[in-house]
Amino acid sequence: MNVITDLTAGVEAPLGVVVERPLSPWVRLWNTTGIRRAVILVLLAAVWQAQATWTANPLMFPTFTATATAFWDAIANGTLLIRAWTSVQVLLLGYGIGVAVAFVLAGIAASTRIGEDVLATLTAMFNPLPAIALLPLALLWFGLGTPSLLFVLVHAVLWPVALNASAGFGGVSDTLRMTGRNYGLGGWRYIAYILMPAAFPALLSGLKVGWAFAWRTLIAAELVFGVASGSGGLGWFIFENKNRLETDYVFAGLGTVILIGLLVEGLVFRTIERHTIQKWGMHR
Numbered sequence: 001m002n003v004i005t006d007l008t009a010g011v012e013a014p015l016g017v018v019v020e021r022p023l024s025p026w027v028r029l030w031n032t033t034g035i036r037r038a039v040i041l042v043l044l045a046a047v048w049q050a051q052a053t054w055t056a057n058p059l060m061f062p063t064f065t066a067t068a069t070a071f072w073d074a075i076a077n078g079t080l081l082i083r084a085w086t087s088v089q090v091l092l093l094g095y096g097i098g099v100a101v102a103f104v105l106a107g108i109a110a111s112t113r114i115g116e117d118v119l120a121t122l123t124a125m126f127n128p129l130p131a132i133a134l135l136p137l138a139l140l141w142f143g144l145g146t147p148s149l150l151f152v153l154v155h156a157v158l159w160p161v162a163l164n165a166s167a168g169f170g171g172v173s174d175t176l177r178m179t180g181r182n183y184g185l186g187g188w189r190y191i192a193y194i195l196m197p198a199a200f201p202a203l204l205s206g207l208k209v210g211w212a213f214a215w216r217t218l219i220a221a222e223l224v225f226g227v228a229s230g231s232g233g234l235g236w237f238i239f240e241n242k243n244r245l246e247t248d249y250v251f252a253g254l255g256t257v258i259l260i261g262l263l264v265e266g267l268v269f270r271t272i273e274r275h276t277i278q279k280w281g282m283h284r
């Protein structure tokens with residue numbers, strides 16, 4: 001019998017037979033996505049600490065350890081948690097409204113020719129318009145408070161989500177479309193059972209983009225006036241500490257914005273992706 005020698009393992013195996021060797025614990029650990037990203041974060045923190053120490057100007061660029069201390073202090077006294085929760089509440093409400101309206105518009109566009117023309121015209125008009133540019137108008141219409149924030153948030157979410165949803169619906173194959181028609185599906189049942197599952201990667205991508213746009217728009221809006229429902233959000237926390245020249249607390253607020261973004265990406269969107277498009281074989 002022809003044999004092939006596995007020089008690394010020191011054993012012989014029949015020709016054409018693949019000899020599998022168990023991976024070392026270090027390789028298995030490194031193959032974990034969370035571990036690799038944690039290593040990247042640790043390296044970035046080390047670079048930050050080294051650069052801030054070399055600069056030696058805490059007013060302009062505090063060290064990572066000083067920022068971590070300020071972050072822990074703001075968490076311990078409850079200020080940062082209250083501000084973060086205020087921002088997240090407004091964000092979730094505005095994001096939900098924007099996504100709902102976007103799906104309605106994309107559904108109408110997928111069903112009718114006039115709906116497609118309306119959505120194409122509106123996205124061409126309003127998608128390039130920065131949401132924060134509408135803030136003065138929102139203040140005139142709704143005053144200082146949550147309604148103004150919701151107005152700019154819905155604008156930030158609506159157009160990218162609707163655009164991705166419409167593109168995803170348009171990319172569904174004719175075979176799937178004919179299958180749905182043959183089963184007698186029409187209207188919203190056709191959209192829910194045929195178009196949305198087939199276009200889910202594009203829908204999820206639009207939800208991610210809409211979330212990012214909404215989050216940064218909210219922080220920017222709060223930096224301008226920041227008080228919603230009687231309490232300031234994370235943007236106002238950053239603004240207040242900037243005025244007090246407490247730069248380490250400013251960096252702590254910015255770090256909280258980043259941390260919430262990472263948590264939503266890792267715990268929410270990646271979980272959805274793992275249980276849907278990866279499980280269905282639509283994405284590696």
